[in-house]
Amino acid sequence: MRRILLTLCLFWATSAYAVIETYQFDSAEMRERYHVFVKELRCPKCQNQNLEDSNAGVAADLRREVHRLLHEGYTDDEIYDYMVARYGEFVLYRPRTSGVTLYLWLAPAMLLALAIAVVALIVKRSRKQIDDTVVASDDQERLNQVLSRVQQESDKS
Amino acid sequence: MGRIKLFLPLALFAVLAGFFIKGLELDPRALPSALVDRQIPHFKLPDLDNPGRTIDKQAVLGSPMLVNVWATWCPSCAVEHAFLNYLREREGVNILGVNYKDNVDKARVWLSEKGNPYRFNVVDLDGRFGIDLGITGAPETYLVGADGIVHMRYQGPLDRNVWEQKIKPRYLELLMGTK
Numbered sequence: 547m548r549r550i551l552l553t554l555c556l557f558w559a560t561s562a563y564a565v566i567e568t569y570q571f572d573s574a575e576m577r578e579r580y581h582v583f584v585k586e587l588r589c590p591k592c593q594n595q596n597l598e599d600s601n602a603g604v605a606a607d608l609r610r611e612v613h614r615l616l617h618e619g620y621t622d623d624e625i626y627d628y629m630v631a632r633y634g635e636f637v638l639y640r641p642r643t644s645g646v647t648l649y650l651w652l653a654p655a656m657l658l659a660l661a662i663a664v665v666a667l668i669v670k671r672s673r674k675q676i677d678d679t680v681v682a683s684d685d686q687e688r689l690n691q692v693l694s695r696v697q698q699e700s701d702k703s
Numbered sequence: 704m705g706r707i708k709l710f711l712p713l714a715l716f717a718v719l720a721g722f723f724i725k726g727l728e729l730d731p732r733a734l735p736s737a738l739v740d741r742q743i744p745h746f747k748l749p750d751l752d753n754p755g756r757t758i759d760k761q762a763v764l765g766s767p768m769l770v771n772v773w774a775t776w777c778p779s780c781a782v783e784h785a786f787l788n789y790l791r792e793r794e795g796v797n798i799l800g801v802n803y804k805d806n807v808d809k810a811r812v813w814l815s816e817k818g819n820p821y822r823f824n825v826v827d828l829d830g831r832f833g834i835d836l837g838i839t840g841a842p843e844t845y846l847v848g849a850d851g852i853v854h855m856r857y858q859g860p861l862d863r864n865v866w867e868q869k870i871k872p873r874y875l876e877l878l879m880g881t882k
Contacts, residue, residue, distance in 0.1 A: 590734060591839040603804065604839050607830045632837040634737040 567606070569613045576616050583612045583625060586640050590633045736845075736856035737837050743770065743851050744835035751802050751810060751824035758825050760851065767877035768797035769870075770845040771821070771861075772833060774805040775813045777841040783860035787820035790866070796874070800824035803833050803841050846870055848877050 571577040581598070587608065589600035597605050597612070608629070615625050629637045641647040738744075747759040771787065773780040790796040800821035802810045807826055814824075827833055836845070839858065846855040854873055857865060 590837075593731070602840075603830070604833075607834055611831075611834060630737065632737055632834060634735060634837070636734055 567609065569609075572617065579622065580612060580616055583616075584609055586638065587612070587629060588637050588639050590637060596639060733858065734839070736853070738845070738853045739856060741853060743845070743847050743853050744832070746825065746832050746835070748825035748827060748832060751800070751807060751814075751826050754807075758823055763799050763823055764849060764851050766797055766849050767874060768799055768822070768847050769874075770799045770801060770836075770847055772801045772803045772827075772836065772838055772841050772843045774803045774841045775809045776805065779860040780842045781817075783842055783862065784817050784820070786861055786863065786866070788818045790861075791820035791822075797822050799847075801832060801836075802826050803838070804828065804830045844870075846873060846877070848880075 569580065571580065584598040585596050587597045589595045589597055589602055589605040589608070591602035591604045592600050595605075597609050611628075612625065615628060620628070626638065626642070635641060635645075635647060641650055643651050743760065745760050747757050750756040750758050769790070773784075787798060791798060798821050800823065802824055804827065807828075810824075810826075814821075825832070836843070842860055844857045844861055845853050846857075847853055854877065855870060857870065861870075
């Protein structure tokens with residue numbers, strides 16, 4: 547009975563991924579900003595996680611920095627600048643629209659334009675082919691007429 | 704024209720294969736340092752060797768040097784330590800140590816046991832200077848010119864290959880420049 551109970555306890559276990567850290571904030575608005583930052587900043591050590599999800603030492607340090615900078619009255623842009631100055635554009639999960647990252651932002655639109663152009667070309671070609679077949683059927687009719695005329699003339703003679 | 708079109712898929716494949724081969728050689732974890740070609744950030748930190756004294760940036764500039772971020776909790780630092788000793792003793796390289804988020808007592812024991820390759824050692828207890836440098840872990844090494852400009856950053860343990868092939872040529876250039 548005890549074994550079964552213990553086994554059942556296993557089902558009770560849930561996994562928790564959040565990093566356990568408690569920070570005090572002066573206002574709810576500041577807490578909100580903090581959470582936006584730790585979601586949008588990328589951990590430089592474990593590159594596919596944001597600061598919030600990462601347990602790496604440097605991620606913890608950067609969370610602490612974000613907290614400190616917020617309390618020192620830095621604006622959002624200043625905090626992004628602070629991070630980019632140290633870790634490069636790489637740390638931003640939402641890259642800014644300037645310099646090299648412009649390509650990143652424009653690439654989807656350019657690819658879409660390219661795709662539309664290709665589709666348009668294909669459609670235009672297939673239309674032309676239909677036109678060709680229409681012409682061909684006109685020709686066929688004329689050919690039939692000529693043939694039947696020849697037939698009639700040969701019948702007469 | 705029709706013939707050439709037939710080779711289009713092959714050409715496309717060749718281009719893709721080229722990218723993939725290049726991709727095999729690249730280390731996806733290697734990040735370009737935001738510090739390269741810029742001044743090393745200002746610091747004023749406690750001296751590991753003389754408790755109570757501080758060392759600032761001005762005190763260490765004047766000749767090309769390596770800035771090496773290390774800690775006793777970092778296994779790769781133990782691996783590279785012997786090579787740092789070699790650099791100091793045989794090649795006379797000027798190394799500034801940044802003892803990163805470490806226990807200073809352990810750090811002093813480490814240096815007395817393994818030898819001290821550092822001209823100066825500063826203590827970065829909370830990792831703030833590490834963040835200013837943009838490090839992601841230890842060890843990391845920066846090549847800094849006499850004027851404080853960062854020329855290179857290497858992540859991971861230094862060894863003879865890395866030194867000879869990547870860092871030394873640039874270091875020698877800097878050394879020539881200051882003379």
